[in-house]
Amino acid sequence: MAETMTTAIPDFTLPPRVDQVGIEERAARFTKRSIKKETKVNGLLLALNMIDLTTLEGKDSEGKVKQMCYKAMHLLDAYPGLPTVAAVCVYPSMVKTAKKAVEGSGIKVASVATGFPSGQVPRDVKIRDTKFAVAQGADEVDMVISRGKFLEGEYNYVFDEIATIKEACGDARLKVILETGELVTFDKVRKASDIAMHAGADFIKTSTGKVTPAATMPVTLVMLEAIRDFYYKTGKMIGMKPAGGISKAKLALHYLVMLNEILGEAWMNNHWFRFGASSLANDVLMQLMKEKTGVYQGKDYFSLD
Amino acid sequence: MAEATIKKPIAKIEKAQSNGAPKKRLEILKTYKIYIGGKFPRTESGRYYSPENSSQEKLANVCLSSRKDFREAVVAARNAQGDWGSRAAFNRGQILYRIAEMLEGRKAQFIDELIKQDATREEAENEVLLSIDRLIYYAGWCDKFQQLYSTVNPVASSHFNFSVPEPTGVVSIIAPQSTSLLGLVSVIAPVIAGGNTCVVLASFTRPLCAVTFAEVLNSSDVPGGVINILTGKVSDLASYFADHMDVNAFVFCEKDADTQKMIQEKASLNLKRVVLYNKINWLTENGQSPYFIMDTQEIKTTWHPIENIGGAKAGY
DSSP, X not given: OTTTOOOOOOOTTSOOOOOHHHHHHHHHHHTTOOOOXXXXXXXXXXXXXXXXXXXXXXXXXXXXXXXXXXXXXXXXXXXXXXOOOSEEEEOGGGHHHHHHHTTXXXXXXXXXXXXXXXXXXXXXXXXXXXXXHHHHTOSEEEEEOOHHHHHHTOHHHHXXXXXXXXXXXXXXXXXXXXXXXXXXXXXXHHHHHHHHHXXXXXXXXXXXXXXXXXXXXXXXXXXXXXXXXXXXXXXXXXXXXXXXXXXXXXXXXXXXXXXXXXXOGGGOSTTTBOEEESSHHHHHHHHHHHHHHSSOOOGGGSOOO | OHHHHHHHHHHHHHHHTTTTOOSSOOOOOOOBOOBBTTBOOOOTTOXXXXXXXXXXXXXXXXXXOOHHHHHHHHHHHHHHHHHHHHSOHHHHHHHHHHHHHHHHHTXXXXXXXXXXXXXXXXXHHHHHHHHHXXXXXXXXXXXXXXXXXXXXXXXXXXXXXXXXXXXXXXXXEXXXXXXXXXXXXXXXXXXXXXXXXXXXXXXXXXXXXXXXXHHHHHTTTOOXXXXXXXXXXXXXXXXXXXXXXXXXXXXXXXOOHHHHHHHHHHHGGGTOEEEEOOSOOXXXXXXXOHHHHHTTEEEEEEEEEOOOGGGOOOOO
């Protein structure tokens, strides 16, 4: 197997060929599956366990972050045996607070870095930003790529940038945010995915959540296929994180169906797949309570954050 | 009778084109759909029923709504509640008045539908006119009932203490099953006049006017989601209307004691307010009252600290 695999970096100037109509049709078909009863409950529990509970606001304070971390650990105490979320995702300045708040719970702390969300800062600032987050205790770093450079065709610049940040991360896992809403076409998304994976990304992530459209099923499908092809070529597994705009439990289940069919069971855990979301958790909890009690739930009975 | 109204335009066409154009045209039948969030979807369940009038004439194919339609309707009602409840009471009055105006303009259609559903012409005309007047009645009450039911309360400290009615939130309603239009209007109007949003189940045997009324609502500045109308069976839906945790009050208009008991029990889950109207004759003056508005209001009391101005005591 090893002989046939190659880690040679492909020529990124060659145009990738993504069949837009095919991708959209296929993605639409994943939403037609009917998932009920036990399967639904198991799916929801898995989805809950894959969430990166996120707060990335200018107004974030230590209090807000502590509150969110508490929520991450105690999603719904009235429902015994619930898993926790996978991680909390905060700005670098809040990593220390978050790290202390989730200590001993097994929840990871992810930090955005590299001038999130625009990435429009000099490279040395990006490196310092990353090193600061890691020094503060971040287990995972979510970086943004330079979309401007990418759209100008400066693929080497983007590649080098990702590789440099990967180095700055040390042991922390690196998630590379492509910001697909700014890349516009599936061809560009595919190309950016390939660049990120070859440059050393541990995860590829759709969006910052600050740009519309954020994660959609078709764009996630393009990225999942890129991961699959990269795996066949190199034998290396890469994680996937759709982020932004996934706020309903049903949609989360559609994503899990897609994940299972494109990448298979090895990826069906929070080591290889995450949802970047803030309001998804409550909707999943409401659906779980509905399945448990048989009664439709109202959001007055669930904690805000 | 319905045919009579469409014969005239045909005659005109015949006159206009006496060059061999088809003289008999196929009637276009209306699809009676449900009304959720300002849109007219078909039921998610895909189920239908065909109510008949007393001469075994099929009225239409009507949606047999499922609990999921109800769930969607509650989401729409909840989303609409904040805006509707915080609008100026005067504006709600304007919109209720507008519904009445639109209904006035479509009187003939409602009279036709009522006759189709076993009413005599006289009864039908009476019911439609009464429905319009009832909307005007509640339009007037929109910005007045608060003053009647508010109080300034005497307290023994430097506080201005007052109690005012506020909308309770999302209200689920099972409309009177024996009337097609008047009962529906009589239970919806007081609920929305008070700033609530609602999900209404129309009469099972006489559903036509409810759907046509939704078309009236759709063209009268009522924001989508404020009124959602479903058609279907009471026995299918009553328990979900009663136990949904995101519904704040339930209006039930039937005499069935078993169902009433079930509703009271299930509604206790989230302390839902249950309002039973089982003895009201909607055709009389007793069918309208500002007390109907108060049935879905909550009294909120505010303590506002005041200064002891000019040495005067805050005394009552």
